[in-house]
Amino acid sequence: MNVLLIGSGGREHAIARALSKSALLTRLYAAPGNPGVAETAELAPLDVSDHAAVAAFCAERRIELVVVGPEQPLVEGLADFLRAKGVAVFGPSKAAAQLEGSKGFVKDLCRANAIPTADYQRFDDEAKALAYLRAKGAPIVVKADGLAAGKGVVVAETLEEAEEAVAAMFSGAFGKSGAEVVIEEKLEGEEASFFVICDGERALAFTSAQDHKRVGDGDTGPNTGGMGAYSPAPAFTPQIEARVMREIVTPTLRAMREMGAPFQGVLFVGLMLTKDGPKLIEFNVRFGDPETQAMLPRLEDDLLALMRAAATGALPEKPLRFSPQTALTVVLAAKGYPGTPLTGSAINGLARAGEIDGVFVTHAGTRREGDALVAAGGRVLNVTALGDTAQAAQTLAYRGVDAIDWAEGFCRRDIGWRAITRET
Numbered sequence: 569m570n571v572l573l574i575g576s577g578g579r580e581h582a583i584a585r586a587l588s589k590s591a592l593l594t595r596l597y598a599a600p601g602n603p604g605v606a607e608t609a610e611l612a613p614l615d616v617s618d619h620a621a622v623a624a625f626c627a628e629r630r631i632e633l634v635v636v637g638p639e640q641p642l643v644e645g646l647a648d649f650l651r652a653k654g655v656a657v658f659g660p661s662k663a664a665a666q667l668e669g670s671k672g673f674v675k676d677l678c679r680a681n682a683i684p685t686a687d688y689q690r691f692d693d694e695a696k697a698l699a700y701l702r703a704k705g706a707p708i709v710v711k712a713d714g715l716a717a718g719k720g721v722v723v724a725e726t727l728e729e730a731e732e733a734v735a736a737m738f739s740g741a742f743g744k745s746g747a748e749v750v751i752e753e754k755l756e757g758e759e760a761s762f763f764v765i766c767d768g769e770r771a772l773a774f775t776s777a778q779d780h781k782r783v784g785d786g787d788t789g790p791n792t793g794g795m796g797a798y799s800p801a802p803a804f805t806p807q808i809e810a811r812v813m814r815e816i817v818t819p820t821l822r823a824m825r826e827m828g829a830p831f832q833g834v835l836f837v838g839l840m841l842t843k844d845g846p847k848l849i850e851f852n853v854r855f856g857d858p859e860t861q862a863m864l865p866r867l868e869d870d871l872l873a874l875m876r877a878a879a880t881g882a883l884p885e886k887p888l889r890f891s892p893q894t895a896l897t898v899v900l901a902a903k904g905y906p907g908t909p910l911t912g913s914a915i916n917g918l919a920r921a922g923e924i925d926g927v928f929v930t931h932a933g934t935r936r937e938g939d940a941l942v943a944a945g946g947r948v949l950n951v952t953a954l955g956d957t958a959q960a961a962q963t964l965a966y967r968g969v970d971a972i973d974w975a976e977g978f979c980r981r982d983i984g985w986r987a988i989t990r991e992t
Contacts, residue, residue, distance in 0.1 A: 579860040589871075599611070639665070643715060663829035675752070714746070761859055762836075763859075764817055766831045771813070783906055794859070797862045865928060866895050867888070867889075869888050897965070901947050920972075921969070958987035
């Protein structure tokens with residue numbers, strides 16, 4: 569099969585590595601890709617927001633499957649456009665992508681289908697939102713309704729912080745995404761991420777992960793797109809998985825079918841494991857980043873075969889196979905992240921890190937300048953390691969990190985601490 573992978577981050581590099589192992593693969597293209605993706609795919613200089621150009625490329629290169637990595641093209645309807653041209657796509661339609669594209673849509677769907685989630689209200693008026701905040705008090709959660717690159721959620725511990733978040737959203741901090749806000753109760757418990765592969769009718773459990781969203785050690789500092797992750801999540805037991813499938817995933821897929829928007833692709837179920845059971849925090853309609861970098865090295869089945877089956881409505885019946893080992897990913901970010909990152913600094917030592925047995929380095933925000941590899945974003949590299957325990961995986965991952973020579977980068981040094989605590 570000829571395959572086109574859409575995206576340019578660490579998630580897409582991890583997907584490219586997994587797809588490249590498939591016996592079904594003839595040729596892999598990536599648009600726009602990155603220097604890491606280029607190791608296993610031919611980069612295509614496509615503007616992925618130009619749907620006609622993507623479709624023309626697919627026709628010219630006889631693409632049999634398009635894999636959409638990030639959420640933005642899905643929310644903008646790329647999958648619909650390509651399917652109308654006869655191209656199979658791993659990723660949901662524009663209507664189904666509302667599960668990530670609108671937090672208010674998801675909350676209303678949960679309410680209508682008795683799916684466990686936090687109590688909430690939606691607002692398109694700043695004064696009414698502030699009045700609600702003052703009536704409820706803190707702690708409380710304020711969310712921009714639309715896409716905000718993982719930064720449109722504020723977990724406010726004080727009323728002042730919540731009011732500042734509402735004011736920022738309505739003043740355009742997130743553009744159109746903040747024109748409406750969702751204000752919800754703060755759930756207490758342990759967070760976990762669960763992924764399922766869907767073909768429009770059925771859902772097949774993938775695996776679980778936990779990430780670290782705060783920028784600093786000890787889960788301190790502002791939220792980021794994720795500073796590291798590990799898989800599986802020890803807190804996500806088989807009993808919890810069964811309950812999430814029954815109470816959250818199945819009714820969601822049923823509701824989407826009934827509204828004429830069957831979900832195909834991967835559904836990322838963000839959860840809070842509360843004392844009353846698992847509750848939905850949010851859905852994403854694509855693989856997580858950096859969770860993917862930790863999950864895919866554990867997958868023992870053919871990812872391309874699985875994606876094709878989901879895209880064609882033919883998911884297998886049998887459970888997927890994953891290594892019992894733990895995979896742990898550390899994100900290396902540019903100084904200044906999650907604010908304005910310092911870009912353009914040279915990075916060395918990747919080959920040295922990759923030579924460590926059990927360590928994989930993926931590119932998240934890099935570019936080539938001549939022979940040099942330089943930082944070109946906030947989250948720049950991911951170092952992943954496999955180990956028989958979370959502690960072993962962590963130790964090996966940081967060996968990989970320390971082999972990299974990049975003075976202008978930084979990382980957390982405690983990725984995996986929850987899982988390691990459970991082991992001791």
